[in-house]
Amino acid sequence: MRVLFTTSEWPTHFFPMVPLGWALQSAGHEVRVACAPSLVPVVRQSGLVPVPLLGGPDPAFKTRLARYWEFAARQRPIEPGELLHPVTAEPMDRLEEFEFAAYRAVHRDANLRSMRESCDRTAEFARAWRPDLVVTEPQNVEGVLAGRLLGVPVVCNLFGLVGTDETEPGLDIVLEDHSDSFPRYGLPPMATGLIDVVLDPCPPSAASRTLRPTLPVRYVPYNGPGGAPDWAGSRPDGGRPRVLIAWGTSVSGIYGSRAFLVPGLLRALAGLDAEVVITAADADRAGLVADHPRVRVLDRWCPLKLLLPTCDAVVHYGSGGTGMTAMTAGVPQLALPFSAEQRMNSSRLTAAGAGFQLDGFAADPAAVADRLGRLLAEPVHRERAQALREEALARPTPAELVPQLLDLGAAR
Known part of the structure; x- marks a missing residue:
């Protein structure tokens, strides 16, 4: 069997999937990890095979931008050092130091093009390599796109105690398809309903909210390579x-x-x-x-x-x-x-x-x-x-x- 893993640019979202990759490889199956170029050394160090396909805006930028909008909605002055500039990551003294309209006018088309190209590269690789299964994590849309495009199961691996169907504000960890790539391929819009199964490491006493069919799995810690003193x-x-x-x-x-x-x-x-x-x-x-x-x-x-x-x-x-x-x-x-x-x-x-x-x-x-x-x-x-x-x-x-x-x- 061939299994395609896909992950966001955060190493800590990839790490929880590594033991499953080891298990599949040890059982004689082929595993590839579609990732951003910046994550290639991290994937190689884990013993899995990286395929540098993914792109799009830096996830830290996206998180800082979301935090900027959170503060903008409050309509109150910010304290020095309370908020970082979404682009430069420098401390801001005033919200007006970042002009979203100006940023959008300059970067919107390039960002959308980068996201579309990331989806296209993943789709092209999936069509050529023909995986039997896709394993992704909640903050990656390309894996869901590849699975739905090929008609193979999409398995989502949680990276903590937050599930795919939380209802509280700020916990929508399953990302949207801002590039509208799913409709381009004749697929329904990206949504949690396109995920077939969730691998759930949350024990009953600390259960997450996930409405999809789940498979319980033990969380096997992998925190990157290294030794202990x-x-x-x-x-x-x-x-x-x-x-x-x-x-x-x-x-x-x-x-x-x-x-x-x-x-x-x-x-x-x-x-x-x-x-x-x-x-x-x-x-x-x-x-x-x-x-x-x-x-x-x-x-x-x-x-x-x-x-x-x-x-x-x-x-x-x-x-x-x-x-x-x-x-x-x-x-x-x-x-x-x-x-x-x-x-x-x-x-x-x-x-x-x-x-x-x-x-x-x-x-x-x-x-x-x-x-x-x-x-x-x-x-x-x-x-x-x-x-x-x-x-x-x-x-x-x-x-x-x-x-x-x-x-x-x-x-x-």
Whole structure:
């Protein structure tokens, strides 16, 4: 069987699909990953085969633009550094610094052409390669187009605890076809109804809202290549707890330097008798001063799945990948989300009793210290995190799912 994977430009949306790609390849099937050129090294490092077909506006730009419209609708002055310019990613002092009408007049046609060409390249490759199945993630329309065009099943792989049919504002993670490519190919407009099956890694206690037929699947963490330092496999000296602060790169590129909360977190945790481990991007680590007496700042990338087994708590911004990886490790979580998707990821983990959630934009140091102290001192949070882990591990592995996917492809 041939399986075409398609993914957006966010590596963290691709990572959850990698174990399924491994399972299919190990079972003797051919896998190709249609991706943007910028993602080719990421796909190669995973051991899968990239096909650089996709294009269109940068997803970080699209997210900043959506945030600009959110602020414009409020009709109030912005605070310095509160909003980034959609194009330059520089902090804005006034909404008027970005003129959408002028941007649209210059770039609209080029953006639409880029999106149409991305769909056309994917359609051309699919017609030539003839996959039996398409596996995509919610923020990619080209895979749905290819599947519907060839009449083969389209399987959508969730990348967090947010489903394809959420009803709350800001949670419509399945993208629209702004280029009108589906009608060009004689297909119905892009919609969640064109997805045949959703691969759902959400355990029952943290279930997402998905109305499509679903196949439960275990979330197998893949956080990119890399190794762990020697100390990561053992407990800290003196029986102290270990707290991981996991801070990725995307939030600063969307919400600005104010979203890099690590210095404030260190100040909040200065009185905590614990070892603190920090993972952050190179640019974010520069100049990081630790007020906490026992801090390890990792100087290179280390996959979170290698760090979390010896951690007693993790602090992050509500990322689906970090939250799901911590969930499978049974580690209590303190989430400081910024977006609607991050808040929903965090809310569902909190509702399951596996941690706490505070507003990333208004994180109070005293509240951070209080919640983290409770995660470490109150056994119920570790117990609920362990129970959620057992639920997650009870779901079928990607390898166990391969026969069902074969049947799905053969049925067409």
